[in-house]
Amino acid sequence: MESLKYLNKYLLKYKWTYLLGVLFIILSNLFAILMAPIVRMAVDTVTDSLIVFRHFNGFNLNDEIINMFTGYAVFFALLVLISAIIKGIFMFFMRQTMIVGSRYIEYDLKNEIFDHYQKLSLSFYNKNFTGDLMNRISEDVSRVRMYLGPAIMYTVNLVFLFMMVIGVMIAINPEITLYVLLPLPVLSVSIYYVSDIINHRSDRIQQKLSEMTSFVQEAFSGIRVVKSFAIETKVIENFEKESDDYKEKSMHLVHINALFFPLMLLLVGSSVLITVWVGGREVVYGNFTVGNIAEYIIYVNMLTWPVASLGWVTSLVQRAAASQRRINEFLSLKPEIHTESAEKVIFNDRITFRNVSFRFPDKNDFVLKNINFEILKGKKVGIVGLTGSGKSTIAQLLLRMYDVADGEILLDGVNIKSLDLVKYRSLFGYVPQDVFLFSDSIAGNIDFGLDQSEKDGAGRPEQIREAARVADVLVDIDSFDKQFDTILGERGITLSGGQKQRVAIARAVIKNPDILLLDDSLSAVDTGTEGTIKQNLIDAMNNNTSIFISHRVSVIEESDTIFVLDHGEIVEQGSSAELLEKEGIFAQLRAKQQTNGLTNGL
Ligand SMILES: Nc1ncnc2c1ncn2[C@@H]1O[C@H](COP(=O)(O)OP(=O)(O)O)[C@@H](O)[C@H]1O
Ligand SMILES: [Mg+2]
Incomplete structure (x- = not known):
């Protein structure tokens, strides 16, 4: 009672x-x-x-x-x-x-x-x-x-x-x-x-x-x-x-x-x-x-x-x-992760992972061990590693989906735990590894992340088209009978894996985020499309920071800095040229994927 x-x-x-x-x-x-x-x-x-x-x-x-x-x-x-x-x-x-x-x-x-x-x-x-x-x-x-x-x-x-x-x-x-x-x-x-x-x-x-x-x-x-x-x-x-x-x-x-x-x-x-x-x-x-x-x-x-x-x-x-x-x-449950603050959150300089270790709640094994790296504003960063090495977990920590167990993540030197959660997350345009699209029109799925005021704006249809073009999905969408009004999901049409990924990329791009974060988001597109999207993103995002996560070396090869992740640890870092010179894990990975690619090509 x-x-x-x-x-x-x-x-x-x-x-x-x-x-x-x-x-x-x-x-x-x-x-x-x-x-x-x-x-x-x-x-x-x-x-x-x-x-x-x-x-x-x-x-x-x-x-x-x-x-x-x-x-x-x-x-x-x-x-x-x-x-x-x-x-x-x-x-x-x-x-x-x-x-x-x-x-x-x-x-x-x-x-x-x-x-x-x-x-x-x-x-x-x-x-x-x-x-x-x-x-x-x-x-x-x-x-x-x-x-x-x-x-x-x-x-x-x-x-x-x-x-x-x-x-x-x-x-x-x-x-x-x-x-x-x-x-x-x-x-x-x-x-x-x-x-x-x-x-x-x-x-x-x-x-x-x-x-x-x-x-x-x-x-x-x-x-x-x-x-x-x-x-x-x-x-x-x-x-x-x-x-x-x-x-x-x-x-x-x-x-x-x-x-x-x-x-x-x-x-x-x-x-x-x-x-x-x-x-x-x-x-x-x-x-x-x-x-x-x-x-x-x-x-x-x-x-x-x-x-x-x-x-x-x-x-x-x-x-x-x-x-x-x-x-x-x-x-009566309190959200475990929650910060409210009146202060603005602005990304000026760098994001720092300092001695970050992490394990999932109620799990024993550390998924990330003593991670240290920096992401500089305006740079293109690549994170590469085998499946299960902890790449997606880094993305989740960056978005503060979980709090780190040890160490800290800093935005311009300030621990992200002390920043307003909603404002902090708004910095990112995130494309998760398993893309989720709502049972809504394609347009609705793309401008999903925008504020209502931005949605009501007169330029909205052009914005959506432009985002779709950058994500290289415009041609696909235009080929549908109802184009951007095409309904997805159970009662609508089913997109292919690659189309879904590209719609999700458009959704992140339209926000023109400070930091674009792609988690294995090109895994289901062919190499040609991969190249187009990468080029489009570089052109469209000009000064913004981008973080590409992938198990495929080709995706992250042109990044300014590459971090190689292995079993939850960063084992190598540097530009592609530097890493190849080392002839370490990165070089091996690349060589292996290239021969695989060649045989696939045959
Ligand atoms: N929600 C979760 N709960 C428990 N363990 C998880 C969870 N998500 C991922 N893991 C584990 O963390 C490790 C790293 O996973 P993940 O970051 O997804 O790797 P990657 O993205 O490099 O393939 C894996 O061993 C995986 O099983
Ligand atoms: Mg992953």
């Missing part, structure tokens, strides 16, 4: 909505209760009149009396109808306030969680499953909403209805009231247990359903592999197994669900029975009227659903509390 306190700030924010809801609850109950005395009066009038009617038996007043009866009947029916309508209207407003309020809070909470997710560091994403993160924001929030909406609404309703109905009942006859209400606590408790079981079984079904969804999703996205290996039958069999399991679990739920209403009706029925029985006896003694019995039956029916819902509401609140606890766990 404790965890739900977190939501009080939202309840406070929407307090007027909720208070108005409470008012409507009271009003709707008032008119609901009003119906019972009207029915009592109707029944009593009929019984009384019947007695009178019998006295006049045989006189010729019959027609007039029957007319009078009909008049009464219509009058009472109208009264009942009017109160029912007014009650209905207030119930509508009650839902319009409370349930709508809960939707507002749901919206706010989802946004709060998503905002928080965005701020958390990469290590958080390494530790948690995507499915879990999604569940917090969808599944868990909707459970919390059940507390904010129905649970609160029904509880408030229950409290007022109880006070009002039981007050009226006791005023009429306390003893009968006691007997009549006896089955209700039993109803409440048994509904609690039944809905608890229902909830558990639904959870299992939900779980199974998401397993099935992932299964089907994989089967669809991997359909090419499935077909080429001709294993459709096996996939179908697996699906049948999953599906069968799902059916079993659903059957379990159906069994218990089938119990719910009969149980409720049984207990309500027993209340009605007691009313008629005890009430009937009292009528004989003259303490109760036939109308009272009808009135009580209405009261009992009015109490039934709220009492039944008490058990349901309790389990709703418990589930909401559990969900909110999970949400709170995430919300």
Whole structure:
């Protein structure tokens, strides 16, 4: 329960909505209760009149009396109808306030969680499953909403209805009231247990359903592999197994669900029975009227659903509390990497890695060991090494995706940890090794990194075209039917690996960043295109700093300075000519790749 306190700030924010809801609850109950005395009066009038009617038996007043009866009947029916309508209207407003309020809070909470997710560091994403993160924001929030909406609404309703109905009942006859209400606590408790079981079984079904969804999703996205290996039958069999399991679990739920209403009706029925029985006896003694019995039956029916819902509401609140606890766990996490500062971040001179060592969080082995190097402003720097030597890790550290374990990274002599994180990262135009493009148009993917103000500018289409030209992807894009408006992703077209890389390069270039950082970004383009892009980048980036990371020597050969990385250490550095003279690792790598290239060429 404790965890739900977190939501009080939202309840406070929407307090007027909720208070108005409470008012409507009271009003709707008032008119609901009003119906019972009207029915009592109707029944009593009929019984009384019947007695009178019998006295006049045989006189010729019959027609007039029957007319009078009909008049009464219509009058009472109208009264009942009017109160029912007014009650209905207030119930509508009650839902319009409370349930709508809960939707507002749901919206706010989802946004709060998503905002928080965005701020958390990469290590958080390494530790948690995507499915879990999604569940917090969808599944868990909707459970919390059940507390904010129905649970609160029904509880408030229950409290007022109880006070009002039981007050009226006791005023009429306390003893009968006691007997009549006896089955209700039993109803409440048994509904609690039944809905608890229902909830558990639904959870299992939900779980199974998401397993099935992932299964089907994989089967669809991997359909090419499935077909080429001709294993459709096996996939179908697996699906049948999953599906069968799902059916079993659903059957379990159906069994218990089938119990719910009969149980409720049984207990309500027993209340009605007691009313008629005890009430009937009292009528004989003259303490109760036939109308009272009808009135009580209405009261009992009015109490039934709220009492039944008490058990349901309790389990709703418990589930909401559990969900909110999970949400709170995430919300209380502080981003591991975060600096805010009003000061501008300007790159004037150099970036320095000083004695930098690094290992990934929760891992033992150092991926980078005692790295020292400098990147001078305006220079072209190459980092080369075999796969797994730690090149991408250097890129991640440069972007401060992780903080170094030992040593420091300095921007113009200032530790980057003390610089405003967002401003610092904005210095870079980064093309990651595994390119990710959004399900959006090509234009949207390229100007993705620009500020809104820059996007609204009149020169935007030309800017995008120019960036695409520099990345040597313009010809490809122009060949598509919709050109820059071509939609990528699931419902759009699929680009080749090399096209993706080039779009990602355009995305980095359009920012005209201080530092261009390419991580193996030319690995999927042919040597000709590689040369064109390199030349374009040199022309376009003129005075900016560029860092090319690659396992291919040809990509970084013309850099001003080359750092050769091997097993997390910088083993050689210098210009290409200097390194070749050394006849060390760099020279070997180059020789090997050249012969490979030659044989490939043949
Ligand atoms: N997120 C991570 N968590 C743990 N280990 C990682 C992670 N990313 C990379 N590594 C490890 O760090 C080493 C260097 O990887 P990486 O920097 O990607 O090399 P390169 O880019 O040179 O191929 C590899 O052994 C790799 O397995
Ligand atoms: Mg890499």
